[in-house]
Amino acid sequence: MLLAIDFALLLEKLILVVVVVFASLGIAMYTTFAERKVAAILQDRRGPNRAGPFGLLQPLADGMKLFFKEEIIPDFSSKFLFVMGPALAMLTACMTSAVIPWGDKIDFFGRSVDLQIADVNIGILYVFGVVSLGVYGIMIGSWASNNKFSLMGGLRAASQIISYELAMGISLIALLMITGTLSLKEMVVQQQHGYWNVVLQPLGFLIFLVCAFAECNRTPFDLPEAENELIGGYHTEYSSMKLGFYLFSEYINMFISSVVMATLFFGGYDIPFFDESVLAPNLAAILGIVALMTKVIAFIFLFMWVRWTIPRFRYDQLMHLGWRILIPLALFNMLATGGVILYFNK
Amino acid sequence: MSDHILLPEGSIEKQTTTLNLGPTHPATHGVFQNILELDGERIMKATSTVGYIHRAFEKIAERRPLYQITPLTDRLNYCSSPINNMGWHLTCEKLLNVSTPKRVDYLRVIIMELARISDHLICNSIVGVDSGAYSGFLYVMQFRELIYEIYEEVCGSRLTTNIGRIGGFERNFTNAAFEKLEKFLDEKTGYPAQLREFENLFTRNRIFMDRTIGCGPITAERAMNYGFTGPNLRAAGVDYDVRVHSPYSSYQDFDFTVPVGTTGDCYDRFLVRNQEMWQSLSILKQAYKKVQEFKGAEADIYHADVPAYYLPEKKDVYTKMEALIYHFKIVMGETEMPVGEVYNSVEGANGELGYYLISDGGRTPYRLHFRRPCFIYYQAYPELIKDGMLSDAVITMSSLNLIAGELDA
Amino acid sequence: MDIKAYIILSLVLFTIGIIGVLVRRNAIIIFMCVELMLNAVNLLLVAFSKMHAMSSAAKASTNFASDAQIFVFFIMVVAAAEVSVGLAIIVMMYRNVHTIDVNFLNRLKN
Amino acid sequence: MSIIQIIFLLLSVMAVGSALMMITSKNPVNSVLWLIVVFFAISGHYILLNAQFLAIVNIIVYAGAIMVLFLFVVMLMNLNAETEPIKNRRLQLIGVTSGGALMLIIVSAISKIDVEQLVQINAGDSGLIKVLGMNLFKNYVLPFEISSVLFLSAMIGAVVIGKKEEIDIKK
Amino acid sequence: MARPVQFNNTIKFEGIPEGYMGEGFMATNFEKVVSLARKNSIWPLPFATSCCGIEFMATMGSHYDLARFGSERVGFSPRQCDLLMVMGTISKKMGPVLKQVYVQMAEPRWVIAVGACASSGGIFDTYSVLQGIDQVIPVDVYVPGCPPRPEAILDGFMKIQELVHAEGLRRRHSDQYKELMNSYGIQ
Amino acid sequence: MQALTNKAKQVDRAPMSFIEKMYLPAIIKGMSITFSHIFKKKPTINYPEKTRPFSPVFRGMQILNRDAEGRENCTACGLCAVACPAEAITMEAAERQHGEENLYREEKYAAKYEINMLRCIFCGLCEEACPKDAIYLSETFTPADYQRKQFIYSKNDLLIPHPQENPEAYKKALGNRANKITVN
Amino acid sequence: MLSNEIIQQKLTDKFGDVLTDWHVPYGMLTFTAPNELNLKVLQFLFDDADLKFNFLTDLQAVHYPDNKGAELAVVYHLHNWVDNIRIRFKVFADINQPDVFSATALYQSANFMERETYDFFGVNFVGHPNLIRILNVDEMDYFPLRKEFPLEDQTRIDKDDEMFGRG
Secondary structure, eight states, X not given: OTTOOOHHHHHHHHHHHHHHHHHHHHHHHHHHHHHHHHHHHHTTOOOOOSSSGGGTTHHHHHHHHHHTSOOOOOTTSOHHHHHHHHHHHHHHHHHGGGGOXXXXXXXXXXXXXXXXXXXXXXXXXXXXXXXXXXXXXHHHHHHHTTOHXXXXXXXXXXXXXXXXXXXXXXXXXXXXXXXXXXXXXXXXXXXXXXXXXXXXXXXXXHHXXXXXXXXXXXXXXXXXXXXXXXXXXXXXTOOHHHHHHHHHHHHHHHHHHHHHHHHHHSOTTOOTTOOGGGSOXXXXXXXXXXXXXXXXXXXXXXXXXXXXXXXXXXXXXXXXXXXXXXXXXXXXXHHHHHHHHHHHHO | OOTTSOOOTTOOOOOSEEEEEOSSOXXXXXXXXXXXXXXXTEEEEEEEEOOTTOOOHHHHHTTSOHHHHHHHHHTTSGGGHHHHHHHHHHHHHHHHTOOOOHHHHHHHHHHHHHHHHHHHHHHHHHHHHHTTOOHHHHHHHHHHHHHHHHHHHHHSOXXXXXXXXXXXXXXXXXXXXXXXXXXXXXXXXXXXXXXXXXXXXXXXXXXXXXXXTTSSOOOHHHHHHTTOOHHHHHHTTOOOOHHHHSOOTTGGGSOOOEEEOSSOSHHHHHHHHHHHHHHHHHHHHHHXXXXXXXXXXXXXXXXXXXXXXXXXXXXXXXXXXXXXXXXXXXXXXXOOOOSEEEEEEEEOSXXXXXXXXXXXXXXXXXXXXXXXXXXXXXXXXXXXXXXXXXXXXXXXXHHTTOOHHHHHO | OBHHHHHHHHHHHHHHHHHHHHHOOBHHHHHHHHHHHHHHHHHHHHHHHHHHHXXXXXXXXXXXXXXXXXXXXXXXXXXXXXXXXXXXXXXXXXXXXXXXXXXXXXGGGO | OOHHHHHHHHXXXXXXXXXXXXXXXXXXXXXXXXXXXXXXXXXXXXXXXXXXXXXXXXXXXXXXXXXXXXXXXXXXXXXXXXXXXXXXXXXXXXXXXXXXXXXXHHHHHHHHSOOOOBOOOSOOSTTSHHHHHHHHHHTSHHHHHHHHHHHHHHHHXXXXXXXXXXXXXXX | OOOSOOOOOXXXXXXXXXXXXXXXXXXXXXXXXXXXXXXXXXXXXXXXXXXXXXXXXXXXXXXXOGGGGTOOOOOOSGGGOSEEXXXXXXXXXXXXXXXXXXXXXXXXXXXXXXXXXXXXXXXXXXXXXXXXXXXTSOOSXXXXXXXXXXXXXXXXXXXXXHHHHHOOTTGGGSHHHHHHXXXXXXX | OOOSSSOEEEOOOOOOOHHHHTSHHHHHHHHHHHHHGGGSOOOOOOTTTSOOOOXXXXXXXXXXXXXXXXXXXXXXXXXXXXXXXXXXXXXXXXXXXXXXXXXXXXXXXXXXXXXXXXXXXXXSHHHHHOSSSOXXXXXXXXXXXXXXXXXXXXXXXHBOOOTTTSHHHHHHHHGGGGGGOOOO | OOOHHHHHHHHHHXXXXXXXXXXXXXXXXXEEEOGGGHHHHHHHHHHOTTTOOOEEEEEEEEEOTTSTTOOEEEEEEEEETTTTEXXXXXXXXXXXXXXXXXXXXXXXXXXXXXXXXXXXXXXXXETOTTOOOSSSOTTOOSOTTSXXXXXXXXTOOSSOGGGGTOO
């Protein structure tokens, strides 16, 4: 059965994979630039503006520089694991994009191409699974660095990500109760025809948002790399492109979680207050992608905005927030959602 | 488990991790080394090492005439060097029995309070940075630039000001300096508005409050025993302020309060510093008003009339013999210094900044000792952070406002 | 696939788990071997469920076939519970005696 | 050999190989990582058997949570290769032989039975979440609830055990 | 006491010292591109001990904004940074620490000595102060001033940029460079 | 502790109210503050292209003055070197020879005058110490350079351009103070 | 109200004539105590219900090389916050055996200050919990602030020695 592979489909998917991976890399690259610019604007500064017009070549310069920097592998670290850390971080960051519906179908030389690499029927679980693996890159890298600051960063990352995954999962369950499907594509379709999930699940969205911040190690949850406490946290010992991978994966994670949030709660590629079906399918698809990207950019801006505004938590306060506030809230949200569904379906 | 279990051979009996914070750790803002014994994230023990930028001020001071010591004092607490300068000049004036006109006193008060604000704003915004919020720091730093501009108008330098001379100032305040001061004091666009915004950003933010409340606390008795002075002591609840206790430079003419805290934790220190900035602003306004009240010839007085210690004007040097002689005497450091010893202190940004000057009548001090508040209260740091978390240690460090230059002399 | 292949694979994994338990003295690795053994069983259960599904394809209920997978599900639950308690014990033990060598615990007898 | 067989073989070799690496590597961190590879191989098998839900749950639960915990504990204790004392070679040999013997016995016992049944690959809907869910919440709702109670008690137990006693043993 | 003179326009300036160009090799276009990239992405490691550190804060602040030059990411881990900015007095107690930080940095690395104390000891010609950090590590650019104005720090930073731009990729492997390192007892 | 003064004032340290405990209000308030800064005028000065105005008394690099006829003012009395806390000034005096009156104003002049710019702390004491109107600090900061030896500024580097031989540069050095200059 | 006279009276009542050299330079009561009595005096000043000198403002030493047999003077500055009055007292020690009792038991703040004094002058504070060098490197083998030691670093290369009298 498996031999009967549709090679055209394979090719199509392959191209899509390449496009998506490169697009997310490119977006991540420019997210680093955007972060600097946004930080600058929020702080009454100008930000990088010397590399190329408006400093647009800044990320390229950074990347190039990191590539040509000396690689240092600390003496007593396990070399293999030391290299594997950033690689894993990068890999898991990129893998999530596989199940995201980037847009509707697009007609391409008479062929209807689905703008989604794999419409897995358990899509959201896949996302969840990959996200749960993301911590390995940090942990392995931090352990292999053989540095106490790194190790502490790794430990903080591990406990933080596990703790917040729970609340995230529970808040998702409430969402799943409403949608009744695990497929991301179907969720988007549902939202196209009804309300956005954020209207139905405001609390769930809030919890998910907080957990997404935590999973991406962004302020106020950036304890694993808290620069004033742990120097660089888990990537203290990394130099050159391995460091680049870590920094990059953080931005890819941010991008992907923005996409996931937009898809789950904000209708994905749905254009609000507008019926796409009146448009030509290609145009609709492209507009859909634009809509999705707009939402994503808004989320990324939110990520940065929060980062440059509020202080970070202390380790025990972070745990307190996760276990004593978010999880009970998520449980309550789940129960309430269940109750409401039962009441209306009676 | 009970104690009859023998630990296996070679097992490490130490339960804690040793973490070396510094001397180049970002949290130390200067150079201290703290060796922490951590149990998880909790600090069990801390040992601090200082002296990484020891520069032998006291030895240098024994080789320099009085006026050359002013640049040295700049480099003690470089966040508020004018206070150090003024303190030094006040000490010299006390030794040389020079009394200063009121206008000089008020101008000094202006400069000193500006320095206090610039110091406190750095300290408080660094507390913000160390707790992870960077923007507030950059917002208030813009006003520190304005303070520096005022210094620059008065003395020509931004940070290590070398401002003032024995008996007064090097030159009169220009109009530009007063204009900038007005700009600084403006309620709408000046520092008060910015400070209010800064407070809004932090003081009632739960994350910040959680981070700072109960972090690095000290009781009034312990603080006193440890030799705390300044805002850190006042945060513990003791209203000791040199400006009130032994007023210098006509501080008794001003109306201000001494903000005190209760627990001496980081939050109290933060609030006390913020309040002190408000008080300084109020003093600045009063002082500026008082300075403006001088009219006519009085408005041009910027130094005491002490030709033996204050350099004559350049044009007099070129023309008058007497002035030339004084000029040479002062520059060569051959002013007549009475034999004696004097201790004088001012309220520095960090606490009581004392100068103990022994003169044997020579051209240089026989011995000059600086009472550096940082140095004295830093020894309480291990006690402050004990049983706290690692993050607490960082934030306590910055809220104590430790200035390495002052600490190590 | 032949069911025997799955049986043998699971068996091999299971045996590796047993050998690990017997050979190693590090409590954590022993613990991991137990997890490996549980997984071997899980694999076999899934395989059986699929085997059953084929044989009972004619029969009406597919629920019947997923029973085995539900067992796997429960095993995972038990494993997770076990790990949480077990690791807590190991951490406790490490904290008190500073080793995770299981042989060391023999000395409790004294 | 069909593609399925090739995949099966690859996954099996991966699983067995990494399992062996797991018990032989000196460094506990490496052991943990090899075990994760084993779990991935087993998840691969699940997918091959069209039990996608279990596959992803296996990854989430085992690789994503349990092994992170293991790694966390190993890192917390800062265990290295040197931590484990060298064990008696003879005892190790005995362990390996007895384990091997057990396997041999079972293999020989199984080879006696003549099952000719095939496993359904990549087909059937019994692995789908819908089917599983229906079965779980209809027929197994009581065990499900009991397992949740078990989970809760395990959690409480872990917290109670893990809570630091205030007694200092050095006293 | 108004000064009659406003500017000193007889400013001395010397070019980049020998040994930075891709000596003996044609600087290829590729090399140029890499140098250009490096030039625009210098991540500083502030080794701030005293007064100059405070002026560095001002340099990072809104008025001067070092970030414009692409060096916003101030790292504190020596591994990740390209430019060691030594600001402030380095005492003899601190000297070994400074050297260690330098050794920990990944190539290519540059050093800028900001301020009189770091460059030469400044007014602290005393028993406890290192008379210039070039006694322990090689320095690429000196910035005079005590402390230098932020403009002067930026000026020094741009000098470093020129240096980075001129530096060939092979310089770090040249014998001359190795000799320099050996003279400081590094490696 | 008893109160030592009657000026003490407690800081406001009220416990968190329920709303404050919810994190969000303060976070939103903070975020609105940072957001409002997007629209603020940026104070950044694009340094190499634009410079911030220095104050007229800024203490920058030293300059050795000449009088209106282009004679050097310095008489090598050594007061500046004595006054220098950093001991950065070195000079050698020489007697003015016959026929050099157009070069040096006084009978003695500095044959060698060096300032070690790396040592100099720009405190301005040399300017104050000078009785001959010879050394002034200018509004120019000393530029950075690559080698240590470049920082010994000799007399040629410090002297103001000759007013007659190089009037343009001289005018530039005087800046907008040319009209204020008084000949003594 | 506490005044210098009362303090002097109280101290003389307590210790008799061993406290010498009473004078009041620039308004601060100053006296000298015998070396071995320093802790007793401190204790008295600290404990007395009226004196309440419970803040140690400053502690340092001065080196008088010509004062044979008592070259090192350790100077204490005490402050009574309630009545806002300061006093200063000195104890002298022989440079060959500079033993002075440590005040750390009374004032925590004396810890670093005594270490600094030890570091600079080599005063041996008996009873100090951790009397090691604080500001200088541990390897240093002299006490730099004593008058006979030079200030300058001998490695400085960029200075014309003759110009500054070091040649």
